[in-house]
Amino acid sequence: MAALVAVLCELAIAxxxxxxxxxxxxxxxGPLLVVIGVAASYLLGPWFGVPVTAVGVVLAVTIVGENxxxxxxxxxxxxxxxxxxxxxxxxxxxxxxxxxxxxxRGLVGIYRDPAVGRLNVVSRYIxxxxxxxxxxxxxxxVVQPTGDVAIMVGDVAGHGPAAAALATRLRAMWRxxxxxxxxxxxxxxxxxxxxxxxxxxxxxxxxxxxxxxxxVAADLRSAQIVIAGHPPPILVTERGTHEDTxxxxxxxxxxxxxxxxxHPLALPDDPWSLVVYTDGLVEGRTAPDGPRPYGRxxxxxxxxxxxxxxGEDDVDAxxxxxxxxxxxxxxxxxxxxxxxxx
Amino acid sequence: xxxxxxxxxxxxxxxxADPEAVSVEQVEGASVIALRGEHDxxxxxxxxxxxxxxxxxxxxxxxxxxGATFIDSTVVGVMVSARRRAAExxxxxxxxxxxxxxxxxxxxxxxxxxVLPLRETRDEALRTISAPG
Numbered sequence: 267m268a269a270l271v272a273v274l275c276e277l278a279i280a281x282x283x284x285x286x287x288x289x290x291x292x293x294x295x296g297p298l299l300v301v302i303g304v305a306a307s308y309l310l311g312p313w314f315g316v317p318v319t320a321v322g323v324v325l326a327v328t329i330v331g332e333n334x335x336x337x338x339x340x341x342x343x344x345x346x347x348x349x350x351x352x353x354x355x356x357x358x359x360x361x362x363x364x365x366x367x368x369x370x371r372g373l374v375g376i377y378r379d380p381a382v383g384r385l386n387v388v389s390r391y392i393x394x395x396x397x398x399x400x401x402x403x404x405x406x407x408v409v410q411p412t413g414d415v416a417i418m419v420g421d422v423a424g425h426g427p428a429a430a431a432l433a434t435r436l437r438a439m440w441r442x443x444x445x446x447x448x449x450x451x452x453x454x455x456x457x458x459x460x461x462x463x464x465x466x467x468x469x470x471x472x473x474x475x476x477x478x479x480x481x482v483a484a485d486l487r488s489a490q491i492v493i494a495g496h497p498p499p500i501l502v503t504e505r506g507t508h509e510d511t512x513x514x515x516x517x518x519x520x521x522x523x524x525x526x527x528x529h530p531l532a533l534p535d536d537p538w539s540l541v542v543y544t545d546g547l548v549e550g551r552t553a554p555d556g557p558r559p560y561g562r563x564x565x566x567x568x569x570x571x572x573x574x575x576x577g578e579d580d581v582d583a584x585x586x587x588x589x590x591x592x593x594x595x596x597x598x599x600x601x602x603x604x605x606x607x608x
Numbered sequence: 609x610x611x612x613x614x615x616x617x618x619x620x621x622x623x624x625a626d627p628e629a630v631s632v633e634q635v636e637g638a639s640v641i642a643l644r645g646e647h648d649x650x651x652x653x654x655x656x657x658x659x660x661x662x663x664x665x666x667x668x669x670x671x672x673x674x675g676a677t678f679i680d681s682t683v684v685g686v687m688v689s690a691r692r693r694a695a696e697x698x699x700x701x702x703x704x705x706x707x708x709x710x711x712x713x714x715x716x717x718x719x720x721x722x723v724l725p726l727r728e729t730r731d732e733a734l735r736t737i738s739a740p741g
Binding site: 421423424425471472473474476494495496497514515516517520521545549557558559597598 | 646649650682684685686689717718723
């Protein structure tokens, strides 16, 4: 069907040349039709393009008046070749898109339902500007056997498939340990050991990764925070914002002797939201042609102005205003999560 | 004529690009890589290239971030990788990042000041790597 349409289109293109005296335009329409066929072959595939080229050749020789068959016929294999190359390119593009999609799926939470245990978890993952520049932000939230809710946000330093693949492995590993009820500091140590081993095994280009683990107790009265080189979580209440000020532990993947201590965070009786994010959120520009970084100093008052608990619209508003300040899409991946009692 | 073409092509590539954003310098047994302005994923390859030319001359590097107004994790990653390579070849890496400045804040947050010594001045950093331990 498509080939028939193409042939009809080609005849339509050829028609004016048949009306105009062939003598004045001799040599132009023949090659033109053949070129259209080869281009169609490359863009739409050989099964479509080769017949179009054949029609072009026939028109060029019989109607418009090329001198011989030999030269125009060469375009048939050329067209087939162009079609095969085009198919390969399309196949490669499709495969790349699928891989990036699949890698991205592996970076984020498995369930779409915001209800996680006794918490409502709103999450946003904004990939970096270019589809080719896949980066290594990842997150998750699961209910532990005790009813505690474990929330994790991480950021693998570096970009590209290696960073994204490593991030998906770390995320899967975190999830398994968290569901099994392993403590956060032991989990971070295990992830550190894994990243160091990966660096040995595959001479990984990934120098380090940062993590923030927040585990909210089932009674919603307290949380345990473990930080590995990551921006600390922010507790938002009606009274304002409170940023965890304990000195952070080091990023993972740097030293085998690193250890991580959990810090308790008391949660109030009145409504609260815990905000966890990756540095991409605060590393954009302060104004479209202003300096970087946007900074936590601008984020805190914005969060403090919201009614607690922070809702879906508020989270989108934060992302919008950070992007507006930057003058467009942010240069790096962003993960932004809020957890509030249901 | 030739130099004006170079300037024009540099302007066409990136009107905001600072030709001295990344510079390498050899001083008494170490290479000093000085960064100026903002550095992220887009300047990462230039910093890695600077490291490559530094390794050709010495096994120790000082990253001078005193003139850097912003660095992201890409830059931290390059420095961590450089430290690893230096450790393998018996060299050392030190960082000039005045306390309270933007690079020092990022490096402290990532928590790598234990493995990458942060120093206030270039002289201090050079003394650090010449007396490892």
